[in-house]
Amino acid sequence: MYRVIFLILLFSPFYSFCQVKPSQLLDNYCSLNTDTLVKAKGLNLKFFYPCDWEISEGQRPNVVKTFSYVIPKDTMSANITFTVKNLHTKSNKSQADRLYTIEYLKEVAEDLGKYINGRKVVVDGWPAGETEIELTREVAAGKMTMYMVNYLLVYEDKTISVIYGIGGLNPQKAKEYFDKYKLVFKAYFFKTVILSQYS
Numbered sequence: 001m002y003r004v005i006f007l008i009l010l011f012s013p014f015y016s017f018c019q020v021k022p023s024q025l026l027d028n029y030c031s032l033n034t035d036t037l038v039k040a041k042g043l044n045l046k047f048f049y050p051c052d053w054e055i056s057e058g059q060r061p062n063v064v065k066t067f068s069y070v071i072p073k074d075t076m077s078a079n080i081t082f083t084v085k086n087l088h089t090k091s092n093k094s095q096a097d098r099l100y101t102i103e104y105l106k107e108v109a110e111d112l113g114k115y116i117n118g119r120k121v122v123v124d125g126w127p128a129g130e131t132e133i134e135l136t137r138e139v140a141a142g143k144m145t146m147y148m149v150n151y152l153l154v155y156e157d158k159t160i161s162v163i164y165g166i167g168g169l170n171p172q173k174a175k176e177y178f179d180k181y182k183l184v185f186k187a188y189f190f191k192t193v194i195l196s197q198y199s
Contacts, residue, residue: 123194
């Protein structure tokens, strides 16, 4: 499912930048509270993203928002896909903590592409999984390569997924941009506040 989302997003119109440094993205961020968003399914998060990126409604029922931009000089694009799904059962923090094994993260990565690495992290006091993934697909314009960092967080009866990706037709450039900006993406995710746990 996520592969389809990224293929749709890759060649959509985006706001552009050419010379934005990672430090500029960290300094120029906005926040989004999800309490009024129907697709967030009652979950209240404070989610951070670059202010200059274009925000779109998710095209699928569980995709809350997408954020995107293009790097026209190198025909590259970047995007963030923010998804919330309902679970059939509720998990507490201890149960969620046992979920993020390397084997589990590799299994999750298979739905998106090739697993690069993964680890368990903590976001606002809750355990989460972080996975870096490479996706290569044939598209009308040629072979597309995208590098992604995927965050998966189970909070009570919800699964939160945030995928940050950079890609294009030049695999070397895709890797170069991903290596340049992935620490910024990670910094944004670690700023996430799970407001629901404080209400």
